[in-house]
Amino acid sequence: MPYPQKLIPTTVVGSYPQPDWLVDHAALSARLVPRVHAEEIWRIDVATREARQDEATIAAIREMEEAGIDIVTDGEIRRESYSNYFALSLEGIDGDNPAQVIGRTGAMTQVPRVVGPIRRRRAVEVRDAAFLRANTGRATKITMPGPFTMAQQAHDDFYGDEEAMAMDYAVAVNEELHAIKATGVDVVQLDEPWLQARPEQAARYGVRVIDRALRGIEGVTVVHLCFGYAAMVSHKPSGYSFLPQLASSVVKQISIEAAQPRLDLGVLRDLGDKVILLGVLDLGTRVVETAAEVADRLTAALAYIGPERLVAAPDCGMKYVARDIAQGKLRALAQGAAIVRRRLAG
Numbered sequence: 001m002p003y004p005q006k007l008i009p010t011t012v013v014g015s016y017p018q019p020d021w022l023v024d025h026a027a028l029s030a031r032l033v034p035r036v037h038a039e040e041i042w043r044i045d046v047a048t049r050e051a052r053q054d055e056a057t058i059a060a061i062r063e064m065e066e067a068g069i070d071i072v073t074d075g076e077i078r079r080e081s082y083s084n085y086f087a088l089s090l091e092g093i094d095g096d097n098p099a100q101v102i103g104r105t106g107a108m109t110q111v112p113r114v115v116g117p118i119r120r121r122r123a124v125e126v127r128d129a130a131f132l133r134a135n136t137g138r139a140t141k142i143t144m145p146g147p148f149t150m151a152q153q154a155h156d157d158f159y160g161d162e163e164a165m166a167m168d169y170a171v172a173v174n175e176e177l178h179a180i181k182a183t184g185v186d187v188v189q190l191d192e193p194w195l196q197a198r199p200e201q202a203a204r205y206g207v208r209v210i211d212r213a214l215r216g217i218e219g220v221t222v223v224h225l226c227f228g229y230a231a232m233v234s235h236k237p238s239g240y241s242f243l244p245q246l247a248s249s250v251v252k253q254i255s256i257e258a259a260q261p262r263l264d265l266g267v268l269r270d271l272g273d274k275v276i277l278l279g280v281l282d283l284g285t286r287v288v289e290t291a292a293e294v295a296d297r298l299t300a301a302l303a304y305i306g307p308e309r310l311v312a313a314p315d316c317g318m319k320y321v322a323r324d325i326a327q328g329k330l331r332a333l334a335q336g337a338a339i340v341r342r343r344l345a346g
Contacts, residue, residue, distance in 0.1 A: 003139050003186050003220055007307045007344060008298060008337045009070040010330075011277065013224060013255060014082060014143035014189065015319035016060045016075030017326050022052060029320065032103060033229065035111040035153050036095045037088065038080040053078045054131065061136050068334025071139040071187060071311075074132045076319065082191050083145035083153060087122045090156065090172055092116035099155035113157050114165060119343055120172035123174065129183040139186045146192035146223065147173050147209045148202060153194070163205040170212035177217050189222035189255065190214070193316075196225050199241040222277060224255035229317035230284075236261035246287075247272035257315035259297060260284045268304035276305060279315035280336070281329045282290045288328035294336025307344055311338040 003009075017026075021043060028041045045050045060075030079085040080180035090097040095112040118156070129142045145153075147169035151162060158164040177188050190213060195202040214221050223246060227236040238261055246254055247270065254271060256263065257279035269277060281289060282295040301310055312333055318326050 001137050001139050002185075006070075007341050008310050008312055009139075010068065010312045010329070010334050010337050011141060011187075011315060012064060012069060012318060013226075013279070013313055013316040014073050014076050014141075014191065014279075015079075015317070016064065016073070016077070017319060017321055017323040018075075018077055019056050019059070019323070022077070027306055032107060032109045034081040034084050035087070035109060036084065036098045038084070043081060050078075057128075057131065058135055061132070063323075064330065065136065065137045067327060067330035068338075069138070069330060071141050072132070072136055073143065074128050076127060076143065078136055078233050082143065082319075083150060086124050086145055086173075086176070087150045087153065088112060089120075089122060090169075091119040091121045092168075093118065093154070099157075099344070101155060111155055114159065115157050117158070118165065118172055118269055120175045125177055126176070126179045128182045128186045133184050140184075140185035141189060141222075142180050142185050143173070143189040143191055143224070144173055144180075145174060146190035146195075146287075147197075147213050147225045148206050149192050149194040151209075152198055152201075153229060153279040155188055157167050162201065163209075166205060166209045167212060170209040173213040174217070177213065180218065181217060187220040187222060188217060189224055190251075191224045193226045193228065195242045196227060196240055199337060202242040206247050207245055208244075214250050220253060221245050221251050222253040222255050223250065223251045224277070224316065226257045226279075226316040227261055229320055238262055238264050239267065244270035247274060253277055253311065255279075255313060258301075259315050265301055265304055268301060271305075271307070275309045275311060276301070277311040277313045279313050280316035281333055283315045283317050283329075284291035285320070286325050287338070288325060289332045291332050291335035291339055294332050295339040295343075298336060298340045302340075307340070
């Protein structure tokens with residue numbers, strides 16, 4: 001199905017809760033977001049894992065559809081984290097002998113070493129994209145870690161030039177995106193949370209590497225920024241340290257979280273003509289929003305942008321939310337967006 005034409009369509013950021021029979025959630029929650037391999041989180045052996053991941057992916061797609069989500073993803077069910085799935089597949093990356101760096105939360109975390117030129121050596125998410133397209137009649141979206149963020153999540157033992165390293169990540173991402181788009185997926189998204197965490201570097205070259213990653217990519221493109229998963233970051237600022245700069249990027253849409261941080265929505269005025277994926281579900285609480293609460297949060301954004309530039313979404317990190325809570329929140333998202341559409345129709 002093509003991209004929805006109705007006002008205020010609904011989507012998820014990317015991830016969806018993985019089932020307990022597939023992933024050990026205690027092991028996942030006990031560690032920081034994996035940058036290197038995290039084999040210990042899987043409950044299924046390697047020999048049968050892909051088939052079981054396929055089953056779990058179909059279940060996630062069906063639950064998004066049943067909740068009323070217009071643009072569905074594969075739930076990132078096959079991933080240990082949003083980034084290491086692709087990042088560790090690249091040539092020039094050593095994930096078996098990691099370095100330790102200070103992460104976004106200020107804690108030490110293990111990251112891969114860059115030991116040679118970064119190159120894409122194989123398809124990583126192309127099968128996932130084709131599988132998604134084959135298993136839904138809704139519009140589809142596939143997410144990838146952005147080049148700026150991957151460069152921040154690695155230890156450079158080769159380049160000695162962080163922009164050059166990020167640019168090679170961008171080339172690898174671009175090659176994968178072209179292959180993903182060839183499957184017919186409607187939307188592709190770059191996850192770039194580290195633009196917010198490293199605003200000085202982002203100001204120097206963030207837009208350039210994003211534009212390189214999106215070079216020649218047709219259709220709807222998204223860049224997602226956030227303050228960190230609610231499961232790990234309970235106090236978030238009410239404003240982004242890097243965001244208006246994306247108004248000059250080639251990206252078509254910008255995804256931001258607004259519910260948990262109680263974002264000052266005045267920033268929407270500074271984003272040019274970009275479509276905004278607005279996070280209106282607070283994933284830092286188990287309380288399921290009412291449809292009216294979602295509608296009020298969406299309506300608040302309409303003081304700054306027109307409804308044709310608004311997409312309803314959760315904040316990021318649904319992977320860490322209990323599945324029944326996630327289902328309830330997504331139903332409220334779809335119902336709340338429908339309320340606003342009815343109001344606009346008079």
